[in-house]
Structure formats: structure tokens, C-alpha cells
Amino acid sequence: MNRGPLQAGWYQKLDSTRYAIRRAIYLLLVWLTTLGAMVLLHSAYASGGLSILKLLLLFLYAILILWIAGSFWAATLGFWVLLTRFDYFASRRRAVLADDTNTLPVDVRIAILMPIYSEDPDRVFAGVRAMWRSLEKTGKAGTFDLFILSDTRDVDTWVREECEWYRMCTELGAQGRIFYRNRKDNSARKSGNIADFVQRWGADYRYMIVLDADSLMAGDTLVKMVRLMEANPDTALVQAPPLPVNRETLFARILQFASTAYGPLFTAGASFWQLGDSNFWGHNAIIRVAPFAAHCGLPQLPGREPFGGEILSHDFVEAALLRRAGWRVWLAYELRGSYEELPPTLIDFAKRDRRWCQGNLQHLRLIGAKGWHPVSRLHFAMGVMSYLSSPLWLIFLLLTGLEAYVQSQDVPDYFFGNHLGPVWPTSFTVELKVVFFFTLAMLFLPKLMSLLLIVLDKTQRRAFGGIFRAAVSALLETLFSILVAPVLMLFQTKFVWAILLRRTIGWPSQQRADHSTSIREAVSMHGVQTLLGVAAGVLSYIYLPDYFWWFVPVLSGVLLSIPLSMLSSSVHLGHITRDLGLFMTPEERKRPEVLLEFDQAMAAVQSRPVSAHDALHEPHSQALHLALLPPDELFSRRQQHYAQGLMYKAMEEGLHSLSTAEKRELFSRADSLRELHDWVWSTAAE
Amino acid sequence: MNTPGADLTWQSKAQPVLDSYLRKVGIASPDIRARWVAHVLYQIQMHIEKYAADDIVEQAVERLRGAIDTRLARIANLDPLRERSEVAGVLVVLQDEKHADLVHTLFEDCEGPVDPRLREQLRSAVAADLPRPVRQDARVEMPVQTIELRSINPLRRLLRALR
Numbered sequence: 001m002n003r004g005p006l007q008a009g010w011y012q013k014l015d016s017t018r019y020a021i022r023r024a025i026y027l028l029l030v031w032l033t034t035l036g037a038m039v040l041l042h043s044a045y046a047s048g049g050l051s052i053l054k055l056l057l058l059f060l061y062a063i064l065i066l067w068i069a070g071s072f073w074a075a076t077l078g079f080w081v082l083l084t085r086f087d088y089f090a091s092r093r094r095a096v097l098a099d100d101t102n103t104l105p106v107d108v109r110i111a112i113l114m115p116i117y118s119e120d121p122d123r124v125f126a127g128v129r130a131m132w133r134s135l136e137k138t139g140k141a142g143t144f145d146l147f148i149l150s151d152t153r154d155v156d157t158w159v160r161e162e163c164e165w166y167r168m169c170t171e172l173g174a175q176g177r178i179f180y181r182n183r184k185d186n187s188a189r190k191s192g193n194i195a196d197f198v199q200r201w202g203a204d205y206r207y208m209i210v211l212d213a214d215s216l217m218a219g220d221t222l223v224k225m226v227r228l229m230e231a232n233p234d235t236a237l238v239q240a241p242p243l244p245v246n247r248e249t250l251f252a253r254i255l256q257f258a259s260t261a262y263g264p265l266f267t268a269g270a271s272f273w274q275l276g277d278s279n280f281w282g283h284n285a286i287i288r289v290a291p292f293a294a295h296c297g298l299p300q301l302p303g304r305e306p307f308g309g310e311i312l313s314h315d316f317v318e319a320a321l322l323r324r325a326g327w328r329v330w331l332a333y334e335l336r337g338s339y340e341e342l343p344p345t346l347i348d349f350a351k352r353d354r355r356w357c358q359g360n361l362q363h364l365r366l367i368g369a370k371g372w373h374p375v376s377r378l379h380f381a382m383g384v385m386s387y388l389s390s391p392l393w394l395i396f397l398l399l400t401g402l403e404a405y406v407q408s409q410d411v412p413d414y415f416f417g418n419h420l421g422p423v424w425p426t427s428f429t430v431e432l433k434v435v436f437f438f439t440l441a442m443l444f445l446p447k448l449m450s451l452l453l454i455v456l457d458k459t460q461r462r463a464f465g466g467i468f469r470a471a472v473s474a475l476l477e478t479l480f481s482i483l484v485a486p487v488l489m490l491f492q493t494k495f496v497w498a499i500l501l502r503r504t505i506g507w508p509s510q511q512r513a514d515h516s517t518s519i520r521e522a523v524s525m526h527g528v529q530t531l532l533g534v535a536a537g538v539l540s541y542i543y544l545p546d547y548f549w550w551f552v553p554v555l556s557g558v559l560l561s562i563p564l565s566m567l568s569s570s571v572h573l574g575h576i577t578r579d580l581g582l583f584m585t586p587e588e589r590k591r592p593e594v595l596l597e598f599d600q601a602m603a604a605v606q607s608r609p610v611s612a613h614d615a616l617h618e619p620h621s622q623a624l625h626l627a628l629l630p631p632d633e634l635f636s637r638r639q640q641h642y643a644q645g646l647m648y649k650a651m652e653e654g655l656h657s658l659s660t661a662e663k664r665e666l667f668s669r670a671d672s673l674r675e676l677h678d679w680v681w682s683t684a685a686e
Numbered sequence: 687m688n689t690p691g692a693d694l695t696w697q698s699k700a701q702p703v704l705d706s707y708l709r710k711v712g713i714a715s716p717d718i719r720a721r722w723v724a725h726v727l728y729q730i731q732m733h734i735e736k737y738a739a740d741d742i743v744e745q746a747v748e749r750l751r752g753a754i755d756t757r758l759a760r761i762a763n764l765d766p767l768r769e770r771s772e773v774a775g776v777l778v779v780l781q782d783e784k785h786a787d788l789v790h791t792l793f794e795d796c797e798g799p800v801d802p803r804l805r806e807q808l809r810s811a812v813a814a815d816l817p818r819p820v821r822q823d824a825r826v827e828m829p830v831q832t833i834e835l836r837s838i839n840p841l842r843r844l845l846r847a848l849r
Contacts (some may be wrong), residue, residue, distance in 0.1 A: 204822035297830040370834040627775035682744035
């Protein structure tokens with residue numbers, strides 16, 4: 001069995017003191033900050049005794065401030081690293097990449113994997129074309145193969161994928177280099193799709209680069225990742241942080257700006273303390289195939305969904321399994337040329353969150369499992385907290401309101417005990433304000449630090465549209481995030497609640513292309529939130545008039561959620577802000593070569609819709625579909641009768657009368673398809 | 687049974703369908719198409735008693751498709767029955783416009799002997815453009831890992847004992 005570390009690589013030589021010092025610095029900062037905030041809040045609450053309500057508030061605040069402090073200090077350390085460029089490990093990686101003599105060995109083969117599931121084939125294949133062309137320009141394309149691993153169930157999309165794939169291979173001259181397969185049984189979703197690749201073709205490849213359907217990676221970056229792996233034989237996975245690109249709605253442009261401007265701080269900070277125990281983000285990462293095969297066969301968790309069954313957020317678990325086996329996992333935050341796309345609207349963003357939420361909450365069971373590296377446990381906990389923090393914030397806000405109400409009902413008693421004169425109550429407003437602004441500072445300072453980095457770097461400054469525009473963009477983004485945060489809090493609370501009630505979701509494909517949110521959709525998704533906002537506003541205005549204005553920032557977002565969701569989904573507004581030079585990213589200002597290739601490929605899309613009917617009627621589509629079907633199986637008599645029944649149903653009532661599963665069954669049988677093909681043609685004579 | 691022998695209109699129905707099919711397959715020459723149509727219609731006529739009038743055109747299409755597959759299989763040295771998906775792959779390759787001349791030559795004849803040079807041309811076309819869905823299997827074992835979840839049973843037992 002392949003157990004790492006394999007041999008003494010240069011990562012192996014680093015002394016463990018470096019690890020210990022960095023983690024000690026980070027954890028100390030986080031704990032001291034939490035402790036400081038707790039002492040302040042405790043001193044404010046302790047007056048008049050600690051009620052159960054106050055204790056509960058303290059407990060909740062402790063969890064939340066720990067979470068915020070962790071994020072804040074990661075960003076601050078990231079700021080320091082990016083400012084000084086003082087990072088021993090990143091310097092070592094840069095040295096490997098700078099060494100031109102360090103070429104790829106002839107025997108190394110790399111598979112680029114693109115798992116897809118009912119995505120828009122035009123988008124998918126434009127991305128593949130762009131990456132392949134970019135790779136060809138490096139002169140190293142001969143070392144790579146590309147696999148489009150389809151789990152698509154819908155037959156129309158399946159047939160389109162096949163036709164697009166073949167057309168692309170012919171155009172690129174990549175037959176035998178870019179492969180397509182549609183999995184018969186899509187068990188275990190994406191992780192099952194990857195596992196199927198590893199089990200069937202893994203022996204041919206030393207590395208695999210896992211992508212997502214909306215991933216784009218520059219050829220040069222792909223080659224660099226391989227070189228990093230070659231230089232570090234104890235490393236099983238290197239994650240390249242993807243930057244969001246290509247979306248044009250206002251919502252997505254704001255997020256693209258935020259991720260591009262602030263993201264590097266957080267990734268550099270995460271890398272600072274996570275080091276070789278980093279995490280896998282599910283895509284845009286290179287993986288050493290042998291240890292992955294040996295250690296990442298995912299089990300089913302006992303019990304039923306949503307907490308049992310298949311592991312949904314497989315990436316965290318795979319990284320933890322690799323670490324458990326002694327392999328390193330790195331986040332190479334300095335790698336550029338790695339991209340992804342964001343959901344175009346607030347509602348799509350929330351829908352994606354719904355799936356991620358279930359996967360992350362499932363990790364609650366894994367945190368305490370035996371054998372994990374402590375940092376892997378932290379990854380699980382952070383994933384859980386990224387969703388659990390929303391209901392915790394909501395409870396905290398509600399309890400704060402309740403506590404304020406209780407306080408307002410108290411009649412002050414100035415004469416008690418043996419005091420001759422009145423005893424004035426001690427005011428702790430200052431402490432409470434300090435805690436409040438302290439928390440806000442930790443939330444917003446990273447944005448300022450990012451802005452400072454942009455200001456200090458001439459190239460960056462220009463790339464973000466100049467100091468003024470970058471600052472205005474950051475300000476507007478901050479306002480937008482203040483409004484959106486409570487909306488997302490309500491969404492996530494709903495998701496967590498649904499999952500705790502054991503309501504599972506399926507595996508819906510994502511709506512990735514730009515589109516506007518209709519009033520109907522906005523009302524159906526935000527209607528209840530708006531009503532809750534109105535109720536909370538009225539109640540706080542009547543019962544807590546002194547505190548009402550403190551709640552306004554939270555209430556505004558919720559009350560405005562419908563127009564906010566609709567307006568931010570506008571492509572037109574996205575274009576207007578772009579024309580004004582707002583929310584610009586370096587990738588928008590000067591398109592990198594792989595994105596230009598992608599634009600060209602998208603512009604060349606021939607929108608002749610191919611459907612299942614083509615595989616029945618068009619000799620070319622049918623021949624292609626038949627050529628790609630796996631070898632004929634031996635079917636039982638019952639299965640044969642079932643297929644025949646489906647065929648006659650299609651003949652008599654039309655293809656549309658078949659369910660997705662029935663259609664798929666029919667289109668998986670070569671004999672039935674041939675018979676239908678002849679029948680379709682014969683009907684043309686009538 | 688309503689036999690088609692008495693009524694030859696089936697030929698006039700089948701003829702344009704077969705012609706259209708051959709055009710879709712990529713045979714541009716009307717002469718060659720007419721030759722293939724005639725070949726298929728003749729074969730059907732030879733065994734006309736076997737067919738019901740209702741599905742005679744379907745039978746004609748099936749025969750035509752079978753004839754095309756057999757021709758391609760012969761030239762490509764494939765078994766037309768056991769290697770049907772490979773034959774389908776060859777058909778896909780030939781439908782690229784750049785192989786129009788080759789298609790013309792391949793289908794010039796319905797059943798005649800195969801010129802070895804033709805076989806070579808087809809082989810090189812297939813080598814370049816055959817749709818290869820996947821590489822040959824190169825299997826790796828991927829053992830399912832054990833994740834030992836910590837049971838909360840001790841906690842449950844404790845709570846029960848306290849009760």
C-alpha cells in the first residue's frame with residue numbers, strides 16, 4: 001500500500017518548529033481575542049447578576065466571536081504574508097516554478113477530469129476547448145488526457161453532450177486525447193463519478209486534476225501544478241484557489257469583486273496556519289492518483305440521510321483521509337490562472353448553499369471520528385460553523401431583543417441595603433459599545449486591509465480600476481453585504497432547520513447562466529422573510545423603541561429582500577456598474593488568455609439544438625450514440641420485455657410520454673434504438 | 687394478411703425515404719443513391735411474401751441500414767453483428783465532410799469486392815477520427831475506508847442511568 005510520506009522531499013525537510021510557531025501564533029491570537037471580548041461582555045452583563053438568559057447570550061457570543069476571530073486573524077495573517085511576501089513555504093514553491101530546467105518527466109501522465117451533471121453542454125465544451133487550447137500553447141499537452149465524466153440522466157442533454165464532444169474532438173484534432181463517458185449508474189454523485197474514473201483508468205495516470213463543470217484553468221497553471229507535485233513526493237493534493245469570473249449580473253459582479261479583492265487575504269491566511277494540512281475544495285486541484293485510490297474510497301455513513309448514507313461534501317473527507325494516511329495537502333494560494341463561476345443571483349446562491357449546507361452538517365458526525373489529524377477536525381468544524389453560525393446569530397439576535405425587553409421592564413431601585421443616599425446604577429453602555437464595534441471591526445477590517453494591498457500595488461491598483469473606483473466599489477460592496485447578510489442568515493437557518501428535521505434534498509443541477517429573477521420567484525423565495533421582517537420591525541418599534549435603530553441594519557436587508565434580489569439579478573445593472581468602472585476585477589479589465597479562448601468558444605457556439613429525437617432520426621447522431629454505448633449486456637427476458645414495452649410506448653404515444661428514467665433505459669439499449677430508428681424513418685413515408 | 691405483392695405503391699413510398707436516408711448518411715451522388723435504393727427494393731421484392739404491407743417501408747429502411755453496415759464492416763474488417771458499435775463508429779467518422787470522397791468511393795458499389803487501397807484509406811480515416819469514448823481499462827483497486835465514528839451511546843447510557 002502506498003503510504004506517505006513517501007520519501008524525503010523538500011517539504012519533508014522543513015522543521016516542525018515552523019508548523020508549531022505558526023499555529024501557536026494563530027491560535028493564541030484567536031483565543032486572546034475571544035477571551036478579551038468575553039471579558040468585556042461579561043463585565044457588562046454581570047451587573048445585576050447573571051440570569052440564565054445572560055448566560056445563554058454569553059455562551060452564544062463565545063461561539064460566534066471565536067468563529068469571527070478565527071476568520072479575522074486568518075485574514076490579518078494573510079495580509080501580513082501578502083504585504084511582506086515572507087512565506088517560507090510559498091517561496092519554496094515559487095523557486096520550484098521559477099526553475100526552468102525543472103521540466104515534466106516523459107513517463108508522467110496526467111488526467112484532467114471534468115465531472116458534469118446535466119449542465120449546459122455549450123458552456124461545458126466551450127470551457128474544455130479553452131483549456132485544451134491553452135494547454136496546447138504550453139507545448140506540454142502531450143502529457144495530458146482529458147476526461148468528460150458525465151452523470152447526466154436527461155437523454156436530450158446526454159445526446160447533445162455526445163454530439164458536442166465529437167464535434168470538439170474533430171475540431172481540436174483530439175480524438176483519443178479527450179474522452180467522454182456517460183455513467184450508467186450515477187451512484188455516490190460526484191465522488192462516485194471520480195471514484196469510477198480512478199477504478200477504471202487510474203492505473204494509467206500519476207496525477208488527476210479535478211475540475212468542476214464551471215471550472216477554467218490556464219494551461220500554464222495546469223503544468224505548474226504538475227511540477228509542484230513532482231517536486232513534492234510527500235504531497236497528495238495541491239489546491240489552486242479559484243477566482244470567480246464570467247458572470248455579468250450585478251449580484252455576481254459584486255461577489256466577483258469581493259472574492260477577487262478580499263479572497264487572497266483569506267487564502268494566504270489559511271495557508272499560513274494550515275500548511276501541509278490544508279483542505280480540498282472539490283475542484284481546481286491536482287491529486288496524486290495512487291494514494292487517492294488507496295485511501296479515499298468513501299464509505300457510507302450509518303443511518304439514513306441527511307446525516308447518514310452517502311458522504312455529500314466528499315472533498316473535506318478525502319483531504320482528511322489523505323492526511324490520516326500521512327500525505328500532505330497544500331493550498332498553493334499564489335497560483336494564478338484558476339477560475340470558476342458563481343451563481344448569478346441571490347436565489348441561485350441560496351440554492352447552492354442548500355446543498356452545501358446538508359453536506360457540511362453531515363460532517364458533524366465526522367468531527368469526533370477516530371484517527372483524524374487535528375487540523376482536519378478543524379476543517380470539519382469550520383465547515384459546520386459556516387452554516388450553523390446563521391441560526392446561532394438569529395438566536396443571539398432574538399435573545400438580545402428579549403434581554404433588552406426584560407431590562408426595559410425593570411423599575412430601577414436607587415435605595416436599598418444600608419446605603420443612606422441613592423445608589424445610582426452603573427452604566428455598562430461603554431463596554432457594550434466596545435464589544436459591538438470590536439465585532440464590527442473584525443468583520444470589516446479585512447476589507448480595508450485588502451483595499452490597502454490594492455492601493456500599495458501599482459498593477460493591482462490599475463487592474464481594479466484605480467484607487468477611487470476600488471474604494472467606492474468596496475464601500476458599495478460592504479453596504480450590499482450588510483443588506484444581504486440577514487437574508488442569507490434566514491435562508492441558512494431555514495436550511496439547517498430542514499436538515500435537522502431530516503428533510504433531504506435531491507441532487508438538482510445548478511442554474512449557472514445569467515438570468516433575471518422574476519417577481520414571482522422573488523416573492524415565493526423572500527415573501528415569508530419580508531413578513532418576518534415586518535413583524536420583527538413592528539414588535540421592536542413598539543416594545544423596544546430605544547433599541548429599534550440598532551436593529552435597522554438587520555431589518556432593512558430582510559424588508560428589502562424582494563427588490564434587492566430582483567435588482568441584483570439584473571444583467572443591465574451589472575453592465576452599468578461595469579461601464580462606470582465599479583466592481584472591476586483584473587480578469588474583467590484584461591482578460592487572461594484562457595478566458596479569451598473561452599469567450600471565442602462561446603461566441604462560436606452553434607445553437608442548433610440537438611435532442612433525443614436526433615439520436616432516433618439522424619443517422620449520424622444515432623451512430624454516434626450507438627458507438628458510445630457500453631458493450632451489449634445480457635439482459636434477462638423480463639428486462640427485454642420491459643425495453644420492448646418502452647419502445648412501443650414511444651411509438652404509440654411519442655417520446656414525451658416516457659419518464660426521464662424510462663427514456664434513459666430506452667436510450668441505453670442499442671437494439672431498441674435501432675428498431676426505433678427504422679420505425680421513425682418509415683413513418684416519414686406516411 | 688394484407689400482402690404488398692398486389693400493390694406496388696410501397697415502392698413509391700419507400701423510394702424517397704431510402705434516398706433521403708442515404709443522403710443523410712453522406713452519399714452525395716444521386717446515381718449511387720439510386721443504385722443502393724434499387725438494390726434494397728429488389729431484395730425486398732424477392733421476399734415480398736414475408737412482409738406485411740404495414741411495415742414494408744420499415745423493413746426497407748432496416749435492410750438499407752443493414753446493407754450499409756455490412757458494407758462498412760467488410761471494408762473495415764469488422765464483424766457486422768458482434769462489433770456493431772465499432773461499425774457505428776466508422777459510420778460516424780465517414781459523415782465528416784472531409785471524408786466525402788472516401789464515402790463516394792466506398793459506396794460506389796453495393797456488394798462488390800473491396801479494393802485493398804480503399805481499406806487502407808478507411809483505416810487511416812478511422813485512426814484519426816474514430817469516436818473513442820474511453821481509453822482501455824487500466825483498473826485500480828479503491829478499497830472502502832473505515833471511518834470509526836465515536837458513538838454517543840456512552841452518553842445515552844449515562845443519561846439512562848441518571849434517570
